[in-house]
Structures are given as structure tokens and as C-alpha cells.
Amino acid sequence: MSLYQAHGKFLLTGEYLVLKGALALAIPLKLGQNLQVSLADTDTHRLHWIASQPEKPWFSVLFDSETLQPLSTDDCSKAEKLASILKAVRQLKPNAFSGCDMRFRTHLDFDPNWGLGSSSTLIANLARWADVNPYELLKMTFGGSGYDIACATAEGPIYFQLSSTESALRQAQGPKVVKPVETPTPTVEPINFTPPFADHLFFIYQGKKQSSSKEVKAFLEKTNPIDLQKDIESVSEISRAAPKCETLDEFAMLMQCHERIIARCIGQEPVQKRFPDFEGVLKSLGAWGGDFILAATNWDSIQVKAYFKEKGLNVVFDYKEMVL
Numbered sequence: 001m002s003l004y005q006a007h008g009k010f011l012l013t014g015e016y017l018v019l020k021g022a023l024a025l026a027i028p029l030k031l032g033q034n035l036q037v038s039l040a041d042t043d044t045h046r047l048h049w050i051a052s053q054p055e056k057p058w059f060s061v062l063f064d065s066e067t068l069q070p071l072s073t074d075d076c077s078k079a080e081k082l083a084s085i086l087k088a089v090r091q092l093k094p095n096a097f098s099g100c101d102m103r104f105r106t107h108l109d110f111d112p113n114w115g116l117g118s119s120s121t122l123i124a125n126l127a128r129w130a131d132v133n134p135y136e137l138l139k140m141t142f143g144g145s146g147y148d149i150a151c152a153t154a155e156g157p158i159y160f161q162l163s164s165t166e167s168a169l170r171q172a173q174g175p176k177v178v179k180p181v182e183t184p185t186p187t188v189e190p191i192n193f194t195p196p197f198a199d200h201l202f203f204i205y206q207g208k209k210q211s212s213s214k215e216v217k218a219f220l221e222k223t224n225p226i227d228l229q230k231d232i233e234s235v236s237e238i239s240r241a242a243p244k245c246e247t248l249d250e251f252a253m254l255m256q257c258h259e260r261i262i263a264r265c266i267g268q269e270p271v272q273k274r275f276p277d278f279e280g281v282l283k284s285l286g287a288w289g290g291d292f293i294l295a296a297t298n299w300d301s302i303q304v305k306a307y308f309k310e311k312g313l314n315v316v317f318d319y320k321e322m323v324l
Contacts, residue, residue, distance in 0.1 A: 006124040007032040007324060008109075008116035009151035010203070011286045012294070013239045013258055014160075016219050016266060018145045020228055023236035024160045025193065025243070028151040028324045031109040033121035037129055040101035046071075048103045049082060053112055065097045085126070088140040092132040114205055114315070115291030117148050124152030135185060143217070150188045156324060157193035159239065162186050197248040198319045202295040202304050203285070205315035206271075219266060231261050252281040252296040259283055278307065 007028035014024025047065040051058040059075040061082060068086050073079035090096050106125075112118040119142050127134035127149075134149045147160040163186055195201065238258050245251040259270040262284070271293050272282045280297025295304060305316045 001036055001038040002129060004035045004037075004125040004128050005032060006034075006117075006121035006152035007154065008121060009148045010116075010292065010294075010322075011147055012157075013242060014147075014235055015284065015286055015288070016262060017228065017232050017235045018147060018160065018162065019219065020223070020232055021162050022232040023239045024145075024147055025157065025191065025239045026147045026151050026154075026160050027157045027193065028154045029116060029322050030324050031116060031322065032152070033106055033108045033118065033125065035122070035125035035129065036103075036105040038103045038105075039099075040103065043100045046101045047086075047097060048101075049106075050104070051078075051106045051108075053108045054110065058106075058108065058112065065102065068097070085122070085137075085141050088137055089126055089130050089132065091140070092136060093130045096130045113208075115286065117152065120148030121152055124149055128153075133185075146186055150186065154188070154190070154324075157191050157243075159189040159191050160186060191243055193243040195251065195319075196246060197251065197296075198323075200248050200297055200299075201319035202297070202301070203292045203317045203319070203322055204295060204304075204308050204313055205292050206290055207313060207315075208290040223265065228265060231265055234261055248296060248298065255281050255283040255294070255296060262288070275311065 008031045009029060010027050011018070012025045012027055014022045014026075018024040045065045047063040047068070049061040049063065051060065059073065059078045061073040061075075061079040062071045063069065063083065063086070064071055068083050068090065070076070070079040070083055086097070106122065108118055108121075110116050110118075120138070123138050123141065124134050127137050134152075135146045138144060138146055138149055145160070145162060147158075150158055150160050235258060238254050238261075242251065242254055245254065256272075259272065263270050266288065268288050270282075271284050271288070272278070275282060278295070278297070279299060280295055283294045283296070285292045285294055297304060299307070301318055308314070308316050
């Protein structure tokens, strides 16, 4: 049996503009997904896939290993999406599913609706198992910048930057097989980001999941004719400055500035507008409008959780609970 583990992620700075070449600060999480692969002594052209999430099953599929078509499943939508991912793996490695029957088991440490990387951790684990380029596999399936793939195997916070125009303009194609082409490897650099004010940083789930693929596609379609170079440079400067912050106020000011830049680029209001009485700064993480937000505040954990519970948001984590 082979076992693989990948970390979830938060994109602290650079959302959207990372696709255009901005330097992004990303942090891997303690929560992630594991993959177990075992081989059987039989060869009946069967591939079993069993996925679980915290405290309960998620979905299961039985595939024909030659055609990678689902034979039976308890979730047709997920089975079809997974089939297209496996077909992409086979395009990159033709003999990946040959030889004998296989059993794949995955387990998520978090609710798949939280947007912490259920897709990216799967892609990272499958790429390691099949010994293929994870960024190429991502491009053939979900699309996106690839920062989440970098976080999946990182041991701590990283700087992430796309290294060419081709990779910066990656399209979110949805999970469908396309012809493999050479994908440039992004620049990934470990960075020391250990904020002394970490006890005043919190992550809050907004109660709905955003589709990263749809958000990426919409952003690229909207902004491709627009020159965003000044905004890209400004966000990159914020990414460089954030790890150097020694006080909560310094960091909060940078996050406010970052929110204003992204709000202008995508034409949406910052999340702070939804919580005007919050004493601190709120920043979206990743695709705006869903998933998690970051709170930087002088309040303690009890005050933060009480505030958001009153707003109907009950999933709140301290920074040190989540960050690797």
C-alpha cells in the first residue's frame, strides 16, 4: 500500500492578481487530504474509489480501469468529475491504471464545502502517486495559478509567482481532458512568516463555497484587455512587506490596502462592508464572496467567536489552530 498526504491552503495575499504574475503569500494548513493506493492480486479491470470526510463517507465509485467509466456510484456528478481527472492522469502516464485491480481511498480532514483545497490536495496526491507534473495535471483539470498545488507539499509559508506569460494566462477549463502541453514551473520560495501577533488573527468560514474555476475564468475574461501592472506591483509589494510586520496595526493596514486594490480590480465590495461594526480588519482569502475570511483584531478568541456567532457564522479558527 502507498500513502500520500497533502496540505490544504490559504492564499493570504495575491488573490486574482497571482494569475497575472503578482507575487503571492500562501500558507499551507494542518488540515489536508490523504490518499491510500493498494493493488489487488486480481485483474478484473476494476478500480475502486472510496472517499471520506470528517466523521462520515463522502462518495464512492467503481470504475472500469480500462475505460475509466463509472460502473456504479452513489454520486454521479462526483464520479464523472473524478473520471475526467483520472483520464488526465492516464494521458500523462498511459500505463497508470494497467496491470491489476486497484483500490484508492481518500480522506479529507475538513468539510469539502470549506474551500480549503479538496481539489488541489487530490491533484497533488495523484500526481505524486503517478509521478507526473502536478501543475500540468492541474492545468488539464481545474486550472488556476497552482499556488494551492505548491502549498500541498510545502512545509511552511511560501512565496508563489507564475514565471511566464503563458502560465499567467492559464484558463480554468473545468475538469475535462485536454492535450498535454509543456507547463512552466512557477517560482516557489519558502518564507519565514511567523507573525508575533498571531494570537490576534482568525479565520472565519462565510457559510458558502466559491467555485475557484469559475472565479478564475470570470476574472481573466474581464481583465485580459486591461493593464493591471500597477496593481500587480502594489500587491507584490504588500506580499513582500507582510512577513516583515512587527505589529498588528502594520499588518492590518497592509490588508486594508490589499482589499481596496482587489475590490477595484474585480468590481466587488470588500467583505468589511458586510460587518461594519467589527472592530478590526477583515480580508477575503482566495475567491471573494465565499469560503474563509481573515480577521485581524485586538479582540480575543472569545470575543471574535461571539461576534460572528451572532452573525450566524459558527466556524471560526484561531490562526495557530490552522496554519502548519
